[in-house]
Amino acid sequence: MNQVADYLKKEADAYPLASFRLLFGLAIFGTLVRFWWNGWIEKLYIDPSFHFTYYGFEWVQPLGSATYLLFLFCGLCALFFALGLFYRISSSGLFLSFTYIELMDKTTYLNHYYFVSVVLLMMIFLPAHTVCSLDARRSPSAGRGIIFKWQVDCLKFFVSTVYFYAGLAKLNPDWLLEAQPLVTWLPGRVDLPILGRFMEQSWVAYLFSWGGAAYDLVIPFLLWRKEAVYYAFIGVCVFHVLTIILFPIGVFPWVMIISAVLFFPSRMHEKNLTRFRWLSGDVGTKGFTRPIKAFSWRMRSTVIVLSIILLFQILFPFRYLYYPGNLFWHEQGFRFGWRVMVMEKAGYAQFIVKDISSQEEWFVQNSDHLTPFQEKQMSFQPDFILEYAHYLKEFYERSKGHNGLEVYVDSYVALNGSSSRPYVKSDVDLTKCQRGWRHKDWILDFDAPVYGL
Secondary structure (H helix, E strand, C coil): CCCHHHHHHCCEEEEHHHHHHHHHHHHHHHHHHHCCCCCHHHHHHHHCCCCCCCEEEEECCCCCCHHHHHHHHHHHHHHHHHHHCCCHHHHHHHHHHHHHHHHHCHCCCHHHHHHHHHHHHHHHHCCCCCCCHHHHHHHHHCCEEEECCHHHHHHHHHHHHHHHHHHHHCCCHHHHHHHCCCCHHHHCCCCCCHHHHCCHHHHHHHHHHHHHHHHHEEEEEEEHCCCCCHHHHHHHHHHHEEEEEHHHCCHHHHHHHHHHHHCCCCCHHHHHHHHHHHCCCCCCCCCCCCCCCCCCCCHHHHHHHHHHHHHHHHHHHHHHHCEEEEEEHHHCCCCCCCCCCCCEEEEEEEEEEEECCEEEEECCHHHHHHCCCHHHCCCCCCCHHHHHHHHHHHCCCCCCCCCCCEEEEEEEEEEEEECCCEEEECCCHHHHCCCCCCCCCCCCCCCCCCCCC
């Protein structure tokens, strides 16, 4: 306990937090502009007549045309956050608006959106505005270049957790022994200049599979070592730039490159921040005050909150152990566990609606209710299938005047290059199955085991 108390009192420069705040905020702003520019706001959130929701967050729905205002507000918060202007308000507003956008439709779930939300939640409680910020310029007395070391380390620990868990997720037979799903994906990149001619060779897929697992497991430890951090950062850049070239997955590679900057020594941040003197005047330690040694109730509360967030990130990915069977097949406990690009699934789902009173039954044309992207995601994810079945029951009862409807599905799914096989028990009325954390026993078993996280 004495060692913990001593650690909590250790001091550090605020420059790493300031650099991260500036770069991270601009990256989020760029992502929002990209969404707006490509017309994805309308395509993903306004045009669809039905939206898949997260369990417990069914009340989060797109706002119609006002969704543009939500993105505008989020973008302004991202700029204010990056510049350190009204930091506590802008960081809170950015977390709430970005997370609301993320929760509006489960179809758009990506690990990096969840990563951004968790980081933003933590940043609310961190003093990232005490140097090189408009807040410090507006109120010089608020400037403080010395903070507690743990206020930087908690972010570094979270980034390390994401990498390490992503590596653990790759320690499974499909990834290591079959090089799946890379064997499936890489041949689609033969059009690349120079690299394209290698994409159909199996040894390349195995090289990337084993190299990717080793990278994720080792890189966090290298980043923490002062003598290796610059070499590790080069590795981070090479790995993620290669990811950008092979798999255009949005902002995630850039976010991870930015996150690696946290591990640089403070003098590097101080040197780079001198280019932004217009934010808060001269960058340097002269006149900076130190944090209060004795913890106030607010500081103690911050330690508790951040500890809970980090403990949750450590434990929550292991919830999959509660469910029997192949994790990649049934996907119960799959999300929010930092399993990045570890599987390829494709599915087919034909829904049948039955009217018990009239004995009438009909097939559903999914394209009448879902966008192509929604239909693709629904076809191989069980919670999507269940929610959609309940929606169909409500839709036909409301619009067609039917009562006592049952909904069945004839579904097939292919996992990591395997042959397509039945996915859901076709004789189960899905309207009788409820959403929740319980095991979905209406999913058929998959005979190939998958080990790892």
